[in-house]
């Protein structure tokens with residue numbers, strides 16, 4: 001049983017056929033529709049399609065004019081792209097520990113990370129819930145910092161009725177194959193700031209206002225998507241309610257079946273956010289043994305993120321392990337179980353009984 005099977009089928013295929021029939025492969029009518037649907041769901045004033053989530057983060061950092069000599073505070077517990085986007089913009093990612101309920105940035109530890117070089121805070125909304133944004137925004141205001149939201153995993157996730165990715169200065173959502181809705185590769189930048197939108201739009205398209213023009217007022221690159229991806233995205237976004245329903249149903253079944261297993265701890269469901277299950281995420285003190293047992297029974301598991309401060313590629317930043325107890329614990333104990341739409345009740349019951357068997361229930 002794999003970790004994930006994307007929920008794609010005939011609707012996506014029909015839309016793809018239309019793109020081929022139309023013979024417009026680069027951003028075209030489907031991209032326009034996709035962007036408009038994204039704005040409807042998120043309420044963002046501006047949305048820009050981007051090649052993938054990593055490039056969207058990079059573009060977000062560039063669009064705020066962050067560069068050499070600047071620092072951006074990033075949670076220690078996230079996918080590597082949150083930090084590499086900062087690095088490749090020439091700035092320094094500064095890591096902050098996370099909370100043990102949602103594994104999102106710990107705002108009690110944020111202030112001590114702020115220096116005179118800090119330009120932005122990057123909360124990351126992981127595992128289908130929002131980071132606690134009010135203290136992040138308040139801290140940003142107090143120190144005159146911008147907020148870049150990594151909502152790669154946050155499609156359909158709202159913080160107190162505001163969609164993740166729309167609360168700060170700029171945000172992004174990824175549509176990679178394992179995300180809530182997917183275009184294979186792909187992403188979107190969200191912002192309510194016209195200046196950020198205009199700057200991101202220029203950088204995204206080779207530093208010019210429109211394609212087919214060879215005078216480039218600004219320096220830019222190619223961060224564009226294709227209509228093939230958007231055609232899939234349009235079909236996916238229309239299925240979102242069904243995707244959410246199926247994933248939530250699967251997640252609820254895990255919770256029910258595993259409720260008596262005291263060796264497992266589910267991530268907390270916080271009141272400031274809805275939950276769109278990204279995976280079924282649990283903590284187990286004997287994670288390695290449990291994963292081995294499940295893998296031996298044909299059930300693919302995923303570890304939680306490896307803390308950024310321990311990443312070999314970030315050795316040069318010189319962090320000490322004891323500065324990040326929660327993120328370390330997340331990696332040591334956290335594992336993800338499949339929750340994808342096509343998972344059947346019998347599959348989940350099988351996974352749960354293997355877990356119970358492992359603990360001798």
Ligand SMILES: Cc1ncc(COP(=O)(O)O)c(C=O)c1O
Pocket residue numbers: 052053054055078079081082124126150152153174175176185186187
């Ligand atoms: C938290 C987080 N940030 C950034 C990314 C990067 O997105 P992408 O895979 O679309 O480049 C991902 C996805 O893998 C992610 O989970």
